[in-house]
Amino acid sequence: MFAAALALSLAACDGGNNDTQGSPKVTATAPSGQASGTLTPSEGATPSATTPGGRVSDEAVAFQTDDGVTVRGHVYSSPGPQRRAVILAHMFPNDQRAWQAFARELAAIGIAALTFDFRGYGETGGTKDVTRIDHDLSAALLFMKARDYPLIYLLGASMGGTAALKVAASQDVAGVVTVSAPVTFMGLSAQADVPRITERKLFLASRNEAEGGAQAAQQLMQLAPEPKDSFVFEGSAHGTALLEGPNAAAFKDKLIEFMQR
Numbered sequence: 001m002f003a004a005a006l007a008l009s010l011a012a013c014d015g016g017n018n019d020t021q022g023s024p025k026v027t028a029t030a031p032s033g034q035a036s037g038t039l040t041p042s043e044g045a046t047p048s049a050t051t052p053g054g055r056v057s058d059e060a061v062a063f064q065t066d067d068g069v070t071v072r073g074h075v076y077s078s079p080g081p082q083r084r085a086v087i088l089a090h091m092f093p094n095d096q097r098a099w100q101a102f103a104r105e106l107a108a109i110g111i112a113a114l115t116f117d118f119r120g121y122g123e124t125g126g127t128k129d130v131t132r133i134d135h136d137l138s139a140a141l142l143f144m145k146a147r148d149y150p151l152i153y154l155l156g157a158s159m160g161g162t163a164a165l166k167v168a169a170s171q172d173v174a175g176v177v178t179v180s181a182p183v184t185f186m187g188l189s190a191q192a193d194v195p196r197i198t199e200r201k202l203f204l205a206s207r208n209e210a211e212g213g214a215q216a217a218q219q220l221m222q223l224a225p226e227p228k229d230s231f232v233f234e235g236s237a238h239g240t241a242l243l244e245g246p247n248a249a250a251f252k253d254k255l256i257e258f259m260q261r
Contacts, residue, residue: 055079056107061114063143065135072123073116073140074100076107084174084259085112085149087140089160091180091239092130095122098157098240102252111259112149116140118160130159130186134166141171153177153259157239158211159185165220168201169193175200177258180213180239183220194223202258203230204251206237213238 059075073096086106088099096115103113118136120128137154144152151174156164161181166188168176176199183191203220205213214232221230231254233247242251 056104058104061143063139065119065139067132067135069119069126069136070124071116071119071136071139073114074103075112075114075144076100076103077112078107078110080110082110082112083149084110084151084153085114085144085147086153086155086259087114087116087137087144089133089137089140089154089156089164090115090118090121091156091158091160092185094157094240097122098243102243105252106256106259109256111256114140114144118163130188133159133188134163137163137167138171141167141173151259155179155255156181158182159188160239162188162190165190165197166193168199169196173199175202175258177202177204177255178217178220179204179242180206180209180211180216181220182211182213182216183223191223194220195225197224199227200258200261201228202254203228204233204242204254205230206233206235206242206247208234208236209238210236211238 117124118133154164154176157179161178203217205217
């Protein structure tokens with residue numbers, strides 16, 4: 001299904017808190033030789049990837065959280081109208097690079113994608129603090145909302161999924177998907193948040209994960225109100241490891257189907 005969707009498109013062209021999260025200062029990395037500053041949604045693009053039949057742009061961006069952290073990431077998009085966008089939250093101990101190849105694939109079929117590094121990781125740098133990464137994701141969501149995408153989805157792996165659940169409970173989104181996400185991770189807890197998410201929810205995991213992903217998905221299903229769904233893949237792949245191996249195509253199909261429904 002994913003391969004078919006991709007081909008069709010190409011032919012046509014890883015303890016939290018509940019603090020109130022304010023609007024971030026939206027900034028983007030400026031092209032070489034120019035100063036960085038507050039930008040309009042159309043500025044800061046640095047195309048760097050090309051797909052057969054269409055161009056996928058890789059735009060380096062930065063935005064500030066309500067507690068003063070500058071988060072850095074990349075927006076992937078392609079020419080033409082794009083009503084849907086997804087924010088990809090990475091798992092521990094990886095960084096945004098685990099999502100980037102898939103982000104390009106999504107952009108090629110018309111779903112804009114934002115990858116970013118949580119505080120203390122990758123391009124964002126600084127001090128790691130898992131208990132506050134939901135602030136980073138909330139800032140990412142506000143950044144994408146400023147670009148007027150009608151439908152914005154949250155997709156998080158492992159700790160990124162826990163953060164996504166916290167943010168989805170307090171911000172308007174089109175839907176939220178978690179992959180191998182625990183209810184609580186290193187002090188970040190979504191237990192009180194999940195019952196408050198009214199948007200569509202999809203919980204994914206592998207049956208034999210050492211981290212107990214399937215059991216966590218079942219727990220999330222029990223906590224969550226409708227609408228909700230879950231799927232457990234065979235094997236032991238955890239989080240973004242599902243992007244490779246025998247379940248990769250089916251995994252991508254599930255994600256794309258959820259966002260295109």
